[in-house]
Each structure stands twice: as C-alpha cells, then as structure tokens.
Amino acid sequence: xxxxxxxxxxxxxxxxxxxxxxxxxxxxxxxxxxxxxxxxxxxxxxxxxxxxxxxxxxxxxxxxxxxxxxxxxxxxxxxxxxxxxxxxxxxxxxxxxxxxxxxxxxxxxxxxxxxxxxxxxxxxxxxxxxxxxxxxxxxxxxxxxxxxxxxxxxxxxxxxxxxxxxxxxxxxxxxxxxxxxxxxxxxxxxxxxxxxxxxxxxxxxxxxxxxxxxxxxxxxxxxxxxxxxxxxxxxxxxxxxxxxxxxxxxxxxxxxxxxxxxxxxxxxxxxxxxxxxx
Numbered sequence: 559x560x561x562x563x564x565x566x567x568x569x570x571x572x573x574x575x576x577x578x579x580x581x582x583x584x585x586x587x588x589x590x591x592x593x594x595x596x597x598x599x600x601x602x603x604x605x606x607x608x609x610x611x612x613x614x615x616x617x618x619x620x621x622x623x624x625x626x627x628x629x630x631x632x633x634x635x636x637x638x639x640x641x642x643x644x645x646x647x648x649x650x651x652x653x654x655x656x657x658x659x660x661x662x663x664x665x666x667x668x669x670x671x672x673x674x675x676x677x678x679x680x681x682x683x684x685x686x687x688x689x690x691x692x693x694x695x696x697x698x699x700x701x702x703x704x705x706x707x708x709x710x711x712x713x714x715x716x717x718x719x720x721x722x723x724x725x726x727x728x729x730x731x732x733x734x735x736x737x738x739x740x741x742x743x744x745x746x747x748x749x750x751x752x753x754x755x756x757x758x759x760x761x762x763x764x765x766x767x768x769x770x771x772x773x774x775x776x777x778x779x780x781x782x783x784x785x786x787x788x789x790x791x792x793x794x795x796x797x798x799x800x801x802x803x804x805x806x807x808x809x810x811x812x813x814x815x816x817x818x819x820x821x822x823x824x825x826x827x828x829x830x831x832x833x834x835x836x
Contacts, residue, residue, distance in 0.1 A: 599640075605691060621726070625689050627692060634659070648663055648664060701722055720741075724746045736762070743767070772792070784809040785800055786822070
C-alpha cells in the first residue's frame, strides 16, 4: 500500500511539473514576436554633487547587467542600452534636489509582451550594461520582463535592492561592510543566486524566490542568521550550523541575542533551495 501511495505521489508531482513547464513554454512562444533592427543608445549621466540616489532600471524584456564604475569617477551612471527599432529609445529621467536624486531608465515595448526561458535570453534578448557610481548611497530597483539580471554591487554603498524578472536567472553579489540591508530577488522560472558580503552589520533581510528554478544563498561565516526555507517539489539543503526550530524555520544558536543578524526567506515552487556558509 505504501509503495502504491508513493508511486501515485511521484506521478502527481510529475504531472504538476509537466503542466508548469508547458505553461512556461507557452509564454515563450507568445513572447518571441519581437522584430526590427537592434540599435544601441549610450547612457551618460553626470554626478553633479549627487550623494544619494533611487535608481530604477526597467528593460521591459532584455538582459540587464549592473557593475560599479571605477572609484573617483564623476559620473552617476554610464552604459549602453540596446533596443529594437520598433520599440523606440529607452526613456531616461533624472529628478534631483541638492544631493538627492531619482534616476530612471525604462525600455519601451509598444504594447508587446515578452517572456523567454533563461537559456534563450542569453542569445536573443537585448542587452543593457549599466555602471553605477560606487560612492553614491543607492536604492536600486532592477526589472526585466523575461531576461537575465546580473547585479555586481561589489564596493558599492546600497541600502535597498529589489530585482525581479518574469523568467530569467538572477545573480546578485552584495557589497562588504553594509548595514541594515534589504534585498528582494524574484523570478518566475529561472535560478536565483545571492552572495552576501562580509562585515554586514545591523538587522538585514534577504528574500529570494523562484517559481520553478533553484535558489541559492551564500552567507558569510560568523553572522547570526534565521532562515525560512521552503520548496514545493525540490529539496532544502542548509549548513549544519543552523538548528531547526519548526517545520520550515532554522537559525544559528546565537540569533536571538545577536546585535548583527540576517533573516533569510528562500522559496522555490519546483527547484531546490540551498543556503551555504563560506
């Protein structure tokens, strides 16, 4: 009887996964109608005394990569923005007052819908490469409708990071020596990987979610950590230092009394979820 039940359970999971992948593939074909010549726009935004910025980058459908500018560069943002001829130029706005600024770059889609699997986006999607000033205190929002998102924030000063994509992969490298950091990374179908920097202080939160892919967090050793980890069809793998305190929650022994701590929420609908200590 137990073997029959187990076999039925595997069959049900297989059917759910088949339906999920079928839905994703349907979206892929629905979103591959983009046409027109691919053009490139250069992005250059002077610093002009800005020390704090809310940065909102929205490719609509393409791959997005963010890296730091060289130290001492008097530029707020620099980069290249690809776009299809039928889309039209991306829209750039800067609203500033004294040393505060809100900087936005958004792609135009002219009513088109796009969704591509992670292995498709690498070769076919448009590419945005943007460099941000590492000395500016930045609140970053990075969005793609279906492309991959890569954020290398090494050496930057960030307070909040929100990144999402309809179906691509997300890779985030967070800076060392940050404080009270809030990070959210969500994808509909791809993988999510987040590397937390060393020397993090205060109370920080990391939220990483995928509808179907793997989710991996690399955390530094020595920081008190609580983890809420769930997966609908995959497995949960955590470093042995984390003690299970209920069905989905784990924490380091020093978490409750620690001044500096991280709370991690990690979830996948179908993939494995993992938290490692480096």
